[in-house]
Amino acid sequence: MTRRALVFDAGGVIIRWQPRQLVRRALPAFARDEATAGAVAAAIFDTTDRDADWAQFDLGRVEPDALAARIAARTGYPVQQLRALIADIPEHLEPMPASVALLGRVRAAGHRLALLSNMPRPHAAHLEDRHAFFGWFEARVFSGRVGLMKPERAMFDHARQLLALDLEHALFIDDLPANIEAARKLGWQALLFENAVQCEAALRDGGWL
Numbered sequence: 145m146t147r148r149a150l151v152f153d154a155g156g157v158i159i160r161w162q163p164r165q166l167v168r169r170a171l172p173a174f175a176r177d178e179a180t181a182g183a184v185a186a187a188i189f190d191t192t193d194r195d196a197d198w199a200q201f202d203l204g205r206v207e208p209d210a211l212a213a214r215i216a217a218r219t220g221y222p223v224q225q226l227r228a229l230i231a232d233i234p235e236h237l238e239p240m241p242a243s244v245a246l247l248g249r250v251r252a253a254g255h256r257l258a259l260l261s262n263m264p265r266p267h268a269a270h271l272e273d274r275h276a277f278f279g280w281f282e283a284r285v286f287s288g289r290v291g292l293m294k295p296e297r298a299m300f301d302h303a304r305q306l307l308a309l310d311l312e313h314a315l316f317i318d319d320l321p322a323n324i325e326a327a328r329k330l331g332w333q334a335l336l337f338e339n340a341v342q343c344e345a346a347l348r349d350g351g352w353l
Contacts (some may be wrong), residue, residue, distance in 0.1 A: 154261035171228035204288035242340035295326030
């Protein structure tokens with residue numbers, strides 16, 4: 145009997161990712177309130193195409209100091225504060241307790257677990273070293289290690305081939321609609337994550353739990 149597989153995104157699904165909070169702390173003169181923080185976060189963490197500064201970091205093609213210099217040159221934000229912001233991110237990437245508890249229930253149900261995440265190498269390594277539950281995933285596909293990123297087809301194809309997935313028995317879970325749409329176009333079953341309660345209810349409705 146084929147074991148079913150759940151393939152999770154990391155940031156915003158099982159790991160906290162609150163870019164507005166990060167920029168308000170690191171760049172208070174620019175991110176003065178929620179509206180300006182949103183604009184600053186969008187300028188820094190832009191991954192709309194693979195040539196964007198942060199996308200290149202996610203892909204493992206630029207190191208933190210060079211990333212800060214690139215963003216400073218493009219935006220005018222102080223490079224020292226950008227370096228501090230980038231250095232602060234690993235400590236910001238804390239597990240979301242309700243999501244980790246849900247992972248435990250999925251694991252107890254006997255399903256295979258995998259990660260498919262746009263994440264740079266140093267952040268992935270930090271999380272793996274810090275949190276034992278990352279060992280629950282039989283494969284951890286991080287963009288910074290494979291040089292591919294969502295929502296590109298190659299990233300999904302890589303995960304499918306690595307895990308030898310039968311897509312009739314696999315479900316992809318992500319918090320970004322663009323990634324969900326891309327997965328579905330490639331034949332994946334996909335679930336948009338809003339919070340752990342909503343996700344668990346959808347998994348139960350779909351017969352996964």
